[in-house]
Amino acid sequence: MDTNDSLRVASLWHSMHAISQQLSPTTGCSEIELLEADTFDLHIFQSLTGTKLFVVCKPGTQHMEALLKVVYELYTDYVLNNPFYETKIPIRCELFDINLTQAIQKDRVALLGR
């Protein structure tokens, strides 16, 4: 998925998220956490500041919330502490990418091992 597609999905999701908050049938509901479709699952994690992280995966993949929390930690460490990162542009931080792939591989290995 290239940058433009990611931006499109993100903006689509942001509007859907806002609308869903108003339309929710149960009271006290804050956000969508999981979207299940035929060919994919979409997990969302929202931080206290309103930053949303989402991951698209194969249906039935476990422990995505834990992965999202790990990614959020990596984001705060490597992206926000980077003086050369400007907000609102696509993330181009080497360290973030390296650690992200490592985290996902670790996760995948742990899943296959089970």
Next chain:
Amino acid sequence: MIGVGKIKQYSNILEKPLSKGKQEVSLSAFAFLFSELVQYNQTRVDNIAELERRLEDAGYAVGARVLELLCHRDKGNRRETRLLGILSFVHSTVWKVLFGKVADSLEKGTEHEDEYMISEKDLLVNKYISIPKDMGTFNCGAFVAGIVRGVLDGAGFPAVVTAHFVPMEGLQRLRTTILIKFAEEVLQREARLG
């Protein structure tokens, strides 16, 4: 008995004894502060060399103060007069106080007599910083280079100190090397001392 159960009130802050201080500072707080320092300077310079010089100057101020503080606290007000002495002081004591560990290695340069290198696999100030490709060889370790220059200058060993990325086999991450090039008078004095 002196001072039992009583805290002496000091009328003048200059009379208070220098305490050991808190040993630990939050890493995130420091990383954030340092990132702000770099950003602040970035908006005020025109090119990368200028940015590096500013970071070095910031480090120089820290280095001068660190030298005074450490000479008083750890070395009992003795000062180093020999080259190897001051280098091992920087390599172990200063690094230990600033970064919590001694530097990875101290090497003598092979090409020139007056060059020494302190290298560090993962410099604390660079821990969370990824340099964008268009900045070339810029290294935020220039701040640490400034600290080393401040210490050396204060101790009477004028030198030119720079920070470089050195590729290391087997590791994805580049190693940071602080290159110290001493002035001519330091080597002459060292030769005279025997």
